[in-house]
Amino acid sequence: MKEYKLALVGATGVVGREARKVLEEMQLPIEKYVFFASSKSAGSKIEFMGKEYEIQELKEDSFDEGFDFAVFSAGGETSKKFAPIASTKGVIVVDNSSAFRMEKEVPLVVPEVNAEDIEWNHGIIANPNCSTIQAVVPLKVLDDKYQIKRIIYSTYQAVSGAGKAGIEDLENGIQAYTNGGDYELAKFAHPIFNNCLPEIDVAMPSGYTKEEEKMINETRKILGKPDLAVTATCVRVPVFNSHSESINVEFEKEFDLEELISALKEAPGIMVENDLENHQYPLAANVTGHNEVYVGRIRRDFSVPNGINFWCVGDNIRKGAATNALQIVKYLIEH
Amino acid sequence: MKEYKLALVGATGVVGREARKVLEEMQLPIEKYVFFASSKSAGSKIEFMGKEYEIQELKEDSFDEGFDFAVFSAGGETSKKFAPIASTKGVIVVDNSSAFRMEKEVPLVVPEVNAEDIEWNHGIIANPNCSTIQAVVPLKVLDDKYQIKRIIYSTYQAVSGAGKAGIEDLENGIQAYTNGGDYELAKFAHPIFNNCLPEIDVAMPSGYTKEEEKMINETRKILGKPDLAVTATCVRVPVFNSHSESINVEFEKEFDLEELISALKEAPGIMVENDLENHQYPLAANVTGHNEVYVGRIRRDFSVPNGINFWCVGDNIRKGAATNALQIVKYLIEH
Numbered sequence: 001m002k003e004y005k006l007a008l009v010g011a012t013g014v015v016g017r018e019a020r021k022v023l024e025e026m027q028l029p030i031e032k033y034v035f036f037a038s039s040k041s042a043g044s045k046i047e048f049m050g051k052e053y054e055i056q057e058l059k060e061d062s063f064d065e066g067f068d069f070a071v072f073s074a075g076g077e078t079s080k081k082f083a084p085i086a087s088t089k090g091v092i093v094v095d096n097s098s099a100f101r102m103e104k105e106v107p108l109v110v111p112e113v114n115a116e117d118i119e120w121n122h123g124i125i126a127n128p129n130c131s132t133i134q135a136v137v138p139l140k141v142l143d144d145k146y147q148i149k150r151i152i153y154s155t156y157q158a159v160s161g162a163g164k165a166g167i168e169d170l171e172n173g174i175q176a177y178t179n180g181g182d183y184e185l186a187k188f189a190h191p192i193f194n195n196c197l198p199e200i201d202v203a204m205p206s207g208y209t210k211e212e213e214k215m216i217n218e219t220r221k222i223l224g225k226p227d228l229a230v231t232a233t234c235v236r237v238p239v240f241n242s243h244s245e246s247i248n249v250e251f252e253k254e255f256d257l258e259e260l261i262s263a264l265k266e267a268p269g270i271m272v273e274n275d276l277e278n279h280q281y282p283l284a285a286n287v288t289g290h291n292e293v294y295v296g297r298i299r300r301d302f303s304v305p306n307g308i309n310f311w312c313v314g315d316n317i318r319k320g321a322a323t324n325a326l327q328i329v330k331y332l333i334e335h
Numbered sequence: 336m337k338e339y340k341l342a343l344v345g346a347t348g349v350v351g352r353e354a355r356k357v358l359e360e361m362q363l364p365i366e367k368y369v370f371f372a373s374s375k376s377a378g379s380k381i382e383f384m385g386k387e388y389e390i391q392e393l394k395e396d397s398f399d400e401g402f403d404f405a406v407f408s409a410g411g412e413t414s415k416k417f418a419p420i421a422s423t424k425g426v427i428v429v430d431n432s433s434a435f436r437m438e439k440e441v442p443l444v445v446p447e448v449n450a451e452d453i454e455w456n457h458g459i460i461a462n463p464n465c466s467t468i469q470a471v472v473p474l475k476v477l478d479d480k481y482q483i484k485r486i487i488y489s490t491y492q493a494v495s496g497a498g499k500a501g502i503e504d505l506e507n508g509i510q511a512y513t514n515g516g517d518y519e520l521a522k523f524a525h526p527i528f529n530n531c532l533p534e535i536d537v538a539m540p541s542g543y544t545k546e547e548e549k550m551i552n553e554t555r556k557i558l559g560k561p562d563l564a565v566t567a568t569c570v571r572v573p574v575f576n577s578h579s580e581s582i583n584v585e586f587e588k589e590f591d592l593e594e595l596i597s598a599l600k601e602a603p604g605i606m607v608e609n610d611l612e613n614h615q616y617p618l619a620a621n622v623t624g625h626n627e628v629y630v631g632r633i634r635r636d637f638s639v640p641n642g643i644n645f646w647c648v649g650d651n652i653r654k655g656a657a658t659n660a661l662q663i664v665k666y667l668i669e670h
Contacts, residue, residue: 150638154489154581156531156570178513189614196491196572196579196619198632198646203611207634229638233581233646235491237531238573244531246489246568246581276538279524284531297533299542303485303564311533311568 003031010074011035019322087123101126113140130320132218146251150229156244242284251306282313338366345409346370354657422458436461448475465655481586485564491579577619586641617648
């Protein structure tokens with residue numbers, strides 16, 4: 001069996017750190033790992049699979065030594081510069097940034113949904129936005145059965161989605177609340193502790209944020225429905241990790257609610273927790289550390305002929321980033 | 336000018352305490368105030384308008400001494416028992432509980448929306464659910480201009496809506512996080528710190544929570560549209576005070592977005608903060624302590640012909656409870 005070489009770019013960030021954990025759990029047939037970061041982190045040591053590794057500085061010649069795969073989680077600018085360099089050297093890049101997601105020749109992949117799109121890659125495969133990934137896993141199941149007509153997203157997104165600085169803002173807010181004192185915001189425009197911020201990523205001319213536009217456009221691309229009616233309101237909440245989403249869906253076809261729930265239960269990558277009377281529904285604090293997408297509060301929306309509301313929770317750093325990217329690597333290895 | 340007598344029932348609870356502040360600010364022509372609570376709080380002393388008052392125990396003969404108005408904020412059971420007693424003795428009751436809201440002969444009133452319904456009261460006027468009150472203030476303006484066809488609510492509700500025990504759960508969660516240690520949940524089925532709970536009030540046979548059914552049914556009653564298409568997902572978030580709401584609305588009529596925003600700006604009781612580029616939108620932490628409903632993130636929903644998304648924040652203890660109830664008292668005094 002062939003053994004592979006994998007580069008992890010952005011290995012010391014929030015996603016990179018989790019990717020190392022997921023790699024340890026997945027036990028892929030990879031013989032060599034190299035961990036890259038910016039010059040700031042280069043030289044520092046990490047433990048991985050019981051061995052010590054030194055973080056390497058990412059440079060233009062970093063991919064000369066030959067890799068099979070590179071997973072990029074170091075932000076859009078790093079991806080824009082280095083992903084094309086890697087791919088021209090024959091490395092297949094799985095990119096976590098938004099840099100290439102909407103490019104026509106770049107597949108945008110959630111393995112449970114459109115793994116087949118991996119096949120036509122030209123060296124770069126894009127990992128979708130975290131809030132989109134967790135939503136499309138159940139939505140694909142429902143689209144196949146009942147044909148989705150319209151989606152309305154309202155999100156409850158964790159601070160880890162904004163990286164270390166986002167986590168720091170919540171942590172500092174909690175500490176200032178309990179111990180007094182002031183702090184400077186590292187990431188958000190307003191304090192996130194004791195607040196809900198309806199702004200994620202930058203403002204766009206449409207009046208939507210970039211995060212909202214990503215959810216709308218990426219949902220269409222992944223489901224292969226370029227004209228699908230989708231709208232979104234993306235909100236940051238004072239939760240450390242795992243995004244929650246209130247999703248309203250309208251279908252073309254009629255459905256039986258029990259059958260719909262069964263279809264979700266049978267689908268890979270989905271856990272159904274749907275027992276309101278016994279207070280069972282997905283919760284951010286419980287989903288953290290899991291690779292699956294959790295759904296619950298599944299109920300008919302009586303305001304349209306064929307609609308439902310449901311609640312969807314995913315670990316945005318795992319399934320929303322690291323896990324999904326490494327599932328793509330796994331698919332590449334197995335096919 | 337006549338001077339009135341007002342009874343405040345549940346004077347020591349979260350809403351009762353805020354009602355005392357609002358009364359101090361409003362300076363209504365009330366000559367006598369009596370503060371009632373359960374036997375547990377009776378006898379304790381409070382400061383009000385510079386004078387000391389003793390909390391009275393609420394009893395069946397409490398209304399014998401003659402009141403013009405009684406504001407009830409002591410939960411459904413107290414209202415069910417004592418509000419009819421008060422009203423048969425000629426007291427006009429403004430009831431904050433859900434006990435009478437959907438009764439045909441009880442007006443359900445948000446003064447900015449349907450003050451005229453106060454006129455046909457039969458002794459009890461119901462104050463709507465907190466999350467409904469803040470939503471219908473802007474929705475009424477939009478319904479009058481563009482005729483609402485469908486509403487989809489997703490809420491981000493503060494723990495103060497669950498009273499002292501709800502506040503305690505968040506406070507204890509924060510303390511346990513910073514200082515270690517365990518705590519017992521006083522109110523919620525799960526920890527609210529670092530979590531979003533898609534369950535407010537009890538489960539109903541429909542698969543919705545009672546809070547969600549309240550939002551649906553009370554919106555219809557207040558707007559006077561019994562068949563309006565409305566759906567809701569109600570979620571508790573780790574915020575101490577002020578509810579935020581993501582509201583999607585579809586209209587029968589076409590609209591011009593600038594005109595729509597102007598209509599909201601001109602309406603009484605509404606503050607518009609709608610400048611995403613400059614990070615200006617309503618925030619729970621900032622709205623706390625204010626009586627107005629704040630709206631922002633107002634933008635066209637491109638997934639339907641005539642729709643918008645907007646973000647709505649209100650102090651659930653003020654406009655969502657105490658302020659609204661006392662605005663009803665003020666209307667009664669002035670008319």
